[in-house]
Amino acid sequence: MEPLLTVREVRKTYRRDGGVFSQNSKGGRFTAVNGVSFSVARGETFAIVGESGCGKTTLARMLLRLIEPDSGEIRLEGRDLLALRGDKLRAQRRQMQLVFQDPFASLNPRMRVGEIVAEPLVIHEAALSAAQRLDRAVAILRRVGLNDEALRRYPHEFSGGQRQRIGIARALILQPKLIVADEPVSGLDVSVGAQVLLLLQELQREFSLTYVFISHSLPVVAQVATRIAVMRAGEFVETGAAEQVLHQPGHPYTRELLSAVPELPTT
Amino acid sequence: MINVMTSLLEVRGLTVELPTAAGWVRPVNEVSLSIAAGESLGLVGESGSGKTMLSLALMGLLPPGARVSGEASLAVEAVPKELTALTEREWREIRGGEIAMVFQEPMTSLNPVMRIGAQIEEAIRAHRPQLDTAEAKRRTIDSLRRAAVPEPEIRAHQFPHQLSGGLRQRAMIGMALSAEPRLLIADEPTTALDVTVQKQILELLDRLRRELKLGLLFITHDLGVVAQVAERVAVMYAGRVIEEGPAREVLERPRHPYTQGLLKASPTLKRGALTPIPGTVPQLTALPTGCAFEPRCEFRRSDCVTEVPALRTAGENHNARCVLV
Numbered sequence: 001m002e003p004l005l006t007v008r009e010v011r012k013t014y015r016r017d018g019g020v021f022s023q024n025s026k027g028g029r030f031t032a033v034n035g036v037s038f039s040v041a042r043g044e045t046f047a048i049v050g051e052s053g054c055g056k057t058t059l060a061r062m063l064l065r066l067i068e069p070d071s072g073e074i075r076l077e078g079r080d081l082l083a084l085r086g087d088k089l090r091a092q093r094r095q096m097q098l099v100f101q102d103p104f105a106s107l108n109p110r111m112r113v114g115e116i117v118a119e120p121l122v123i124h125e126a127a128l129s130a131a132q133r134l135d136r137a138v139a140i141l142r143r144v145g146l147n148d149e150a151l152r153r154y155p156h157e158f159s160g161g162q163r164q165r166i167g168i169a170r171a172l173i174l175q176p177k178l179i180v181a182d183e184p185v186s187g188l189d190v191s192v193g194a195q196v197l198l199l200l201q202e203l204q205r206e207f208s209l210t211y212v213f214i215s216h217s218l219p220v221v222a223q224v225a226t227r228i229a230v231m232r233a234g235e236f237v238e239t240g241a242a243e244q245v246l247h248q249p250g251h252p253y254t255r256e257l258l259s260a261v262p263e264l265p266t267t
Numbered sequence: 268m269i270n271v272m273t274s275l276l277e278v279r280g281l282t283v284e285l286p287t288a289a290g291w292v293r294p295v296n297e298v299s300l301s302i303a304a305g306e307s308l309g310l311v312g313e314s315g316s317g318k319t320m321l322s323l324a325l326m327g328l329l330p331p332g333a334r335v336s337g338e339a340s341l342a343v344e345a346v347p348k349e350l351t352a353l354t355e356r357e358w359r360e361i362r363g364g365e366i367a368m369v370f371q372e373p374m375t376s377l378n379p380v381m382r383i384g385a386q387i388e389e390a391i392r393a394h395r396p397q398l399d400t401a402e403a404k405r406r407t408i409d410s411l412r413r414a415a416v417p418e419p420e421i422r423a424h425q426f427p428h429q430l431s432g433g434l435r436q437r438a439m440i441g442m443a444l445s446a447e448p449r450l451l452i453a454d455e456p457t458t459a460l461d462v463t464v465q466k467q468i469l470e471l472l473d474r475l476r477r478e479l480k481l482g483l484l485f486i487t488h489d490l491g492v493v494a495q496v497a498e499r500v501a502v503m504y505a506g507r508v509i510e511e512g513p514a515r516e517v518l519e520r521p522r523h524p525y526t527q528g529l530l531k532a533s534p535t536l537k538r539g540a541l542t543p544i545p546g547t548v549p550q551l552t553a554l555p556t557g558c559a560f561e562p563r564c565e566f567r568r569s570d571c572v573t574e575v576p577a578l579r580t581a582g583e584n585h586n587a588r589c590v591l592v
Contacts (some may be wrong), residue, residue, distance in 0.1 A: 049327075051462070051463065052432075052461055063323035153437035155411060158511060159547055160314075161547065162547075169410060189313035189314055189488065190313060190488060190489075190490075190529055190532050190533050191528065191529060191532045191543060192313075192543075192547065193532070193534075194532035194533075194534070194542065194543035194544070195543040195544075195545075196539060197543075198541065198543055216461065216462070217462075217534065218462075218536060219491075219533075219535050219536055220534045221534050222534065222535070222537065222538050223534050223539065242538070243538075246536055246538075256463060257463065260462040260463045260466040260534070261462060261467065261491065261536060262465070262469070262489065262492045262494060262495045263491055263494070263535065264490055264491050264494050264530065264533065265494055265515060265518050265519050
């Protein structure tokens, strides 16, 4: 079967022009993502793990064309995403949604949760009536564990975990095929982070979702990933089945990351 | 003769109350703990548990209007000092001089427009105004070297933004220890760092604790980190210590359902063992009358709601605030 997502040799280079306060005005070029290739099968969770500055967030954003790659190819269900324009791009975009690290920063503080969650429908399903949009918002909010009361409230009235549920509801309301989750539990407390990880796994089964899961944490990735790519300095240094990468790592950098994880005593 | 086991910090029934629109709340509620010289205590809790407010109380940095009761005595000299009774002038000697603190994000505690060395020198001079310039500079470089900052003379001349996150945290640790305090409070010092850098900082803190016989209060939400740095651990929930004991024993044989739940909810490299704790932390303005964890507890009984359970003995030097113990 054809993979849902295929990425070939994507590359992104930024100009370092020094800036006003820089002491060396020479500038230079900085390669954030350096020719990364991978494919993601339907229903799997492909995790990209790496430390800060490794390029994982730039890569995640390129998958959604929130950042334009300099070169390379991204195909969703075989369609060349980088060649699409206008309505065709919009139609494709609804198939792929982003879940952010900091749900508070990504939710409009002046909008009620009902409007926030239903907003993608206004854009992508303009034919729906307000009542139909409301029904869809209620249904998806219930599914992520929030009651109908949430509709009329504002983001600041919710805890971090609830806000992340709102972000997930907003991402899911268009019934996308691919979810790119960028550090979805890093800002959350341990007990709440576990709730969100389990919710993401339930939703994956229920809605046949495919995840690209970005994280700095190998223990978090170990809970959800079917395959893991370890990224360093813009490149994948190792890609493989989750069990393989976690327990028989092939690359010295993967071993270094694994050995730095503060482990609990085994009970 | 001095008893070697005498604690450096002895906290007894410390309560911090803050005024809010909904009345007084108690972010720190009857907390007792002790730290000996050279000992590390891990203080574990999620957001709202009161762990940060407790550390601010121990630094004399509570927000205006806070009410403090209970005791916190610091034994650096023959006569212990009662921290809850200090004036602001007295605090200025203790803070940095006897108790120092490092925070999660060094970038927000360092002055961005001042060179690293000048900031450390300022901290040294605040406690030793009689030092001449050459000696203050020498101690500045020593502080950086002690925190294993490579090329300390060069780093001293740089600004915070020119250092990596790990180096900034080392510089902060060097600065915190520059006036030779006896107790170091580290509030999530590695949470913002990459895991490989975190490992180095944890090793550094451990080495400094042993070499300098520092008391270390290490605040974190990460049980894996606690297992690395702490000899003893205290777990806080909704303002109270709900379990305390030797770190290994508490992590291997937790007795309080919250500690058990936290362990089961913590991701490890093993797959699929994750069990979340249902519900959320209660609001301090609406605490249950009994055990604060009762609404989320899978083992709750009818007597859990009647009163707050006392800390019960769960093993040698191991206590838990639960009726099941």
